[in-house]
Amino acid sequence: MADVELKHVSKRYAHGRQTTETLRDVSLRVGDGEFVSLVGRSGCGKTTLLRIVGGFVDADGGDVLVDGSPVTRPGSDRGMLFQHPMLFPWLTVLDNTLFGPRATGRHSPQARARAMELLQIVGLGGFEFHYPKQLSGGMMHRAAFARAMMAEPKILLMDEPFGALDALTRAGMQQFLLDLWNRRRFTVILVTHDVEEAVLMSDRVAVMAAGPGQIIETIPIDLPRPRSYEMSETPEFVQLKRRVRQSVERARGKAPVSVMNPTAGH
Amino acid sequence: MSLQVIDASVVYPGQRGRSSTEALHAVNLTVEAGEFVVVLGASGCGKSTLLNLIAGFVAPTAGRIVLDGQNIQGPGADRSVVFQKHALLPWLNVRDNVAFGLSLQGRGKAERYKISEHFIEILGLRGFEDAPVYTLSGGMQQRVGIARALTCDPKLLLLDEPLGALDALTRERAQELILRVWDGSGKSVLLITHSVEEALFMGTKLIVMSPRPGRITHTFELSFSRRFLAGQTARSVKASADFIALREQVLQIIFADEEAA
Amino acid sequence: MGNTQGTATAGTSRPTEGAAPGATMMPLAAVPDVPGFRQRLGRRLAAIDWSRIWMGAIGIVTLVVLWWIAALVIGDDVILPSPLRTMDVMIRYLSKPYPSQGETLVGNTLISLARILVGFTWGALAGIFLGALMASVRPVRLIVDPLIELGRPLPPLAFIPLLIVWFGIGELPKIILIGVGVIPVMVVSVVAALDAVPEEYVEAALSLGATRSYALLHVRIRAALPAVITGLRLSMGLSWTSIVAVEMIAATGGLGYVILEASNYLITPLIFSGILLIAVVALFLDGLLRLLRRLVAPMG
């Protein structure tokens, strides 16, 4: 297991002669086995922050440390899950799961048995030889989980992993992730704009504001574990949810974003 | 206006050796004037088939659908549909999209623009009348879709997950807008949705459906939308204890269905 | 090249979403064997839609019958020989040279086929290489793009006279011409195919521990493969247009040459034979590429 430390991270992007400051002086520590969510409106830089930890984007300033050593490139110690499952359509579910071992030259009968076991765990037993296109949205996400878990990452980075699912499937996937995390306790950074999801899953919620992107508040979620959906009716939960929401609203007040902008592309 | 779905079943014939599937099994449903009925269920529970049945796009294998004493034979302007997406005509501007239904009925230009004007106003599209629809955001496009359906002055408005493709915040705004438009219009609405919260917040009656075969398992009478229309904020309605309790109850029903499957 | 959306778009028939079990650990089920290559090939051959092939066969039979009736009505072998007469002539010339100092039909078919294969291969390889370079290295793209855009509407056949001036009427100009026609098509389709691969595919691979070169080969290029093969099919069609034209204008062998020779002496059945052989060989080559695409893109 591993911890992540961000110290005074900044990032700019160039637009012609202008530059946009996407992140300014962001510091965050995610402890070993901790579940932290980044919440904020579109354009607040939360995805950029996640991609910096993933090693896909370099920070312009500050330090990004995983287990004390600086991040320079993507690596299998940090599993990445995207909004779309990004399964390779030309591989079966099993071959997708075995992509990591094959890429790193560690394919073996043991790896294969482990992959089969993982697919059982995520509820895809019997679908090993199906192609991704034959699965439903939720099943594809679970296969993507199995593929990421196969590399035994110490940290799981998730970029709105359930954003494209319908509400009911999403609830199922959240429960699934909670159960998985309860048993494995890996370190998680989850990017989401669903306040309820953040409160339900996390140990801490970091609220980000846009223009320039920064963390304005980190709210501890001291609800008991294991958690489940029933919890969301308790007064404590509702109160925390309100608190995060208010924080997000405050962040929005800082940098007004036009929601109903008619010409904004989708 | 009164719509009755009486013992309606839909069986899709199997293709290439696959067995046939029963999408709907003996469904009974009544929608009265001014009611806002919400149909909720997991994927594959037949709720879209139910909407297609009422809209007239699908014929029942058994049973019938009666609107004001007449059997439904096919689609008609008395039941306008708003779809999740892809339903606007990109070669027309906002005004002509809104007036599209009227122009199909052969109304003159002056008349249909005059009628459209009103709906452009109440759906907040003023100022965008001449914009091509493909330049609008998803939320705006959906409002054009609703305005277009309303111009035909339907007795029953059928909403097929109209907000499903919108982001969370735009979606909440749109829910409030639809409720305001419905309030006082005297129209009946049938809304299909995936979202339990949306269903509870908007409906006066909630229908929960179960898959394999699709059928209605539960019906609830609701009053949360009335609270909102009486002046309470949407957020406080959704945060109230009875709202949360009912939401949990409905979620339990749906998860139980899924596990049974 | 269609709109490439995320992979999460709905398929036609997929099992409905079940609840996520995960709380319970299930015992290891009996592990089924991995299907081998032979089995997979068999499965994909089985996926061929036979009813469409039957429909196609019926269509062709109808066409032949109509042809026969028309030939009987016209009753003039020069204008329209009957299918039987055409087959008769075709079989005779399969082993008999035409014109007398030339090659047999089989020989001419092989000549055309060899030209196509050589020209198509070098053109496709050059196009793929250039396209891959353009998709990856921006300066190359900026420089080559305008040239491709300018050259695309230009009919490659317009180069025939220039190639004759430069290289005479040997094999070289023919092979160059085919390549010249193929390259822009391949470049455009390779660039589009590589551009359409979502960056997240590569990122997913990297975060699973793949090296950059492994991700390039096994993910980026692999993901682009089906679209590249579609580009190859297009190019193959173009190659035929080029070769027939150049054989008619400047050659002493090949199917195009035979067709033109036959028309000079009004041996219409031989013209038909040439056309039929072109259709057969072209269909065969296209079929190979289609099979390749099926192997490369399981489930479409």
Place this chain on the structure above:
Amino acid sequence: MSDNPAARPAAPVVERRGLLARLARARPTQPGEIYGVPGAGETRMLSIATIAVLIFIWWLSTTLGWVKPLFVPAPQAIVQDFVTILRRGYTGEPLWLHVGISTARVFGAFMLACLIGIPLGLAMGISPVMRGIFDPPIEFYRPIPPLAYLPLMIIWFGIGETSKVLLIFLSVFAPVALGARSGVRSAAIEQIHAAYSFGATRWQVLMRVILPSAMPEILTAMRIGIGFGWTTLVAAEMVAATSGLGYMVLSASQFLQTGIVIMGIIVIAAIAYMFDLIMRMLERRLVPWKGRM
């Protein structure tokens, strides 16, 4: 949020990595582009510069005598040829006549193919009966290079204009008809259902939903078709004609008048380019929503 382009980083500040690294990942975005959109950005200035450089190299290599004028004449020689041909014509006929004959042949055949092919393709898209009848012949002749049946056309219709126009007609017809046929599928089922739910008749749905939806694909097919027709024409004129650009270029090559050959190719390319520009302009005018909804 990630479906919103603004949410994605706009342009990473210049990254320096190895060639392999750059091959493996998407290229960095330049200022003003939207991240992840392939091929975005203005290239006109660069295009002009590239062409200027090429012409300069051409001029340099001929002036310094690296290549013989018989193989590649100098640019100025080609301009001279152009002026001469413009004044005196080629084989007794002025250049504009060759150009005029070629474009007239293509344009006539193209119009004819559109007039017949588009309605027929639409009918094939709408009616299974029409599809059943016309699919086999079109699918059968489509893959055969048009030149292969040019001799048949000549036997059937003589060496005059009819056979050439018909040949080009056939080469344009297949792509246009098949484009219109598949264009029928472009209308979303929601659009069709919406129209029906407002009380539309079948005819209204056809005329006011399906037909406009098919427009983008029909225009694309027309663009491909005219390019194809032009290729076929040039080849046909080389094989069997006594006028037109293809004839001019081929006969010039037989007399080793390389300057006229290259000039002819440039004229052929310019006309092809013009056709393409006109079709693109039509697309922009008629179907501005293409690919945007």
